[in-house]
Amino acid sequence: MGSKNQSSRWAHAINASSRPAYLAIADAIADDIQAGHLTAHQRLPTLRQLAQDLKLNFTTVARGYAEAQRRGLIDARPGHGTVVREMVGSGPVRRPVTPGHLIDMTMNMPPEPRDPALLARFAEAYASLREHDPYALLRYQEFGGTPEDREAGARWLKLPGVGGQRVLVCPGIQGALLALFTVLARPGDAIACEAVTYPGIKGLAAQLGIRLVGLPADGQGLDPDAFGALCAADLPKALYVNPTLLNPTTATLPLARREAIAEIARRYGVPIIEDDAYACLPERPPPAIATLAPELTFYLSGFSKCLGAGLRVAYLTTPNVRYTARLSAVLRTTAVMASPILTALATRWIDDGTAALAAQAVREESRARQKLAAGILRRAEFVTDPDAFHLWLKTPEPWTRIEFATHLRAHGVGVVVADTFTVSGPAPEAVRVCLGGAAxxxxxxxxLEMIEDAIEQLPALASRVM
Incomplete structure (x- = not known):
C-alpha cells in the first residue's frame, strides 16, 4: 500500500474521530497494524512529510508518533526513521478510552512529591511504630487524643493563644463537620455558606435535614455584606466558610473580609465553622477568622490536603469548654476515636518537622503544576492560585458544562461539573480540574495537553452541530 493511500486513510480516520488529532493518529496506526496494512519493520513517513500530508502542525504529528510509541506500536530508530514494531503474539491492541483508562482529575488530592529524602522520612516514621507497645496502639483511647497529641495539634494549627487543652484530635475533617452540624443545628434549621462551596457539606446537610443557604462570592471569596443581610433577615444557626483556597474556586478571603465577617458574626451571635483544610499550603496565609472571633469560631484543619487523604487526622478547636464536651460526646458516638496508629504518625511528623517539609514539598509541586497549566492551557479560561492544586475552568462557549465534561471524558479525562459544588442559584458554567490526581x-x-487538544476541537464540533 502506497504512502499516499496510507496518509489519505489516516486523514479520513482523523477527521471522523472525536478524539484529539494526536490520539487519532495513534489510533489510525493501531488500526492499520491490526488490519494488516502495516507490517513489522515497515518504515513510516517522516514527521514533516506526514504533517504536510495530513495538513496538521508538526507538534501534533510528533505527539501522535510519541503516543503510538508509548503504546508499543512503533519504534523510532536513529538513522532508520520510524518503523512499525515487531509484535509478539497478538501484539499491542488499540487503547480506546474506557472507564478503566480514564485519567481521573476529579479527586482534589495533593500531588505526591517523589523527593527521596522526604520518602525516607516517611519510611522511617512507619518503621518507628515498631518501637511502640503494639497493644497500646490497638486499645481504645481517651477521646480527643492524649495530651501529647493535642499539644502537637496546637503546634500544627499555630493559632495564637491556643494550647493543647483547646484542641480535639478527630478522625478527619468530614467527621468533625458532621459533629458540628449535629450540635449547631436541627432538622429544618439553616446554615449559611458560599453559594459555590465544598461539596462535602451538601451531603451532610441532606443527611441531617439542614437547609444550606448559599451566599454570593467573588474572586475574593464570600461577600460579607450578603452575610450581614441574611443575618438581619433570617438568622442562620451558623456560617460555614472555606476561607483559604476555596474548593472549588481557589478564592482566599483577604484580611478585610475576614474582619468584616467576624464583626457581623459577633453582632448577631452567629457561630462560625472555619474549615481551613488548605491553610498549610500558602506560605503567608491571612490570619484565621478564629483569631479574630475566637469566642464564636470552630476552627478545623488537618493533613488530607498537605500530606495525603489517607492520613485521617484533623484538629478542631472550639470557642469554649461547653462546646468541647458536647462535640466530644457526638464524635465519640459517631466515630469512637481517631485511629491511634495514624495519630501517632501525625504527632511524630509534627514534632520532627516532617509535616512541615511535606507541606513545603506539596506547595512546590503544586506551583510547578500550575506553571505547566499556565503554559499548556492557552485556549482555556480559568482561575486558580499558585499554591492550589486545582483549577476552576470556565466552559468554552457555546458548550454547557455537562457537554464539556462529557467531551473531556470522551478524551479520557474526568473532571467535576459546577453542579456538584452549587448550593443555590444556577450552577456556573465551569468545571473543577484537579492537578494532584496525576501521579x-x-x-x-x-x-493538560489532552484538555487543551479537546478544547481546540470544540469550534469544529460546534460547526458540525450547527
Missing amino acids: SRDECGHT
Whole structure:
C-alpha cells in the first residue's frame, strides 16, 4: 500500500474521530497494524512529510508518533526513521478510552512529591511504630487524643493563644463537620455558606435535614455584606466558610473580609465553622477568622490536603469548654476515636518537622503544576492560585458544562461539573480540574495537553452541530 493511500486513510480516520488529532493518529496506526496494512519493520513517513500530508502542525504529528510509541506500536530508530514494531503474539491492541483508562482529575488530592529524602522520612516514621507497645496502639483511647497529641495539634494549627487543652484530635475533617452540624443545628434549621462551596457539606446537610443557604462570592471569596443581610433577615444557626483556597474556586478571603465577617458574626451571635483544610499550603496565609472571633469560631484543619487523604487526622478547636464536651460526646458516638496508629504518625511528623517539609514539598509541586497549566492551557479560561492544586475552568462557549465534561471524558479525562459544588442559584458554567490526581508531573502535563487538544476541537464540533 502506497504512502499516499496510507496518509489519505489516516486523514479520513482523523477527521471522523472525536478524539484529539494526536490520539487519532495513534489510533489510525493501531488500526492499520491490526488490519494488516502495516507490517513489522515497515518504515513510516517522516514527521514533516506526514504533517504536510495530513495538513496538521508538526507538534501534533510528533505527539501522535510519541503516543503510538508509548503504546508499543512503533519504534523510532536513529538513522532508520520510524518503523512499525515487531509484535509478539497478538501484539499491542488499540487503547480506546474506557472507564478503566480514564485519567481521573476529579479527586482534589495533593500531588505526591517523589523527593527521596522526604520518602525516607516517611519510611522511617512507619518503621518507628515498631518501637511502640503494639497493644497500646490497638486499645481504645481517651477521646480527643492524649495530651501529647493535642499539644502537637496546637503546634500544627499555630493559632495564637491556643494550647493543647483547646484542641480535639478527630478522625478527619468530614467527621468533625458532621459533629458540628449535629450540635449547631436541627432538622429544618439553616446554615449559611458560599453559594459555590465544598461539596462535602451538601451531603451532610441532606443527611441531617439542614437547609444550606448559599451566599454570593467573588474572586475574593464570600461577600460579607450578603452575610450581614441574611443575618438581619433570617438568622442562620451558623456560617460555614472555606476561607483559604476555596474548593472549588481557589478564592482566599483577604484580611478585610475576614474582619468584616467576624464583626457581623459577633453582632448577631452567629457561630462560625472555619474549615481551613488548605491553610498549610500558602506560605503567608491571612490570619484565621478564629483569631479574630475566637469566642464564636470552630476552627478545623488537618493533613488530607498537605500530606495525603489517607492520613485521617484533623484538629478542631472550639470557642469554649461547653462546646468541647458536647462535640466530644457526638464524635465519640459517631466515630469512637481517631485511629491511634495514624495519630501517632501525625504527632511524630509534627514534632520532627516532617509535616512541615511535606507541606513545603506539596506547595512546590503544586506551583510547578500550575506553571505547566499556565503554559499548556492557552485556549482555556480559568482561575486558580499558585499554591492550589486545582483549577476552576470556565466552559468554552457555546458548550454547557455537562457537554464539556462529557467531551473531556470522551478524551479520557474526568473532571467535576459546577453542579456538584452549587448550593443555590444556577450552577456556573465551569468545571473543577484537579492537578494532584496525576501521579507525576509528566502525567499531569500530558493530561493538560489532552484538555487543551479537546478544547481546540470544540469550534469544529460546534460547526458540525450547527
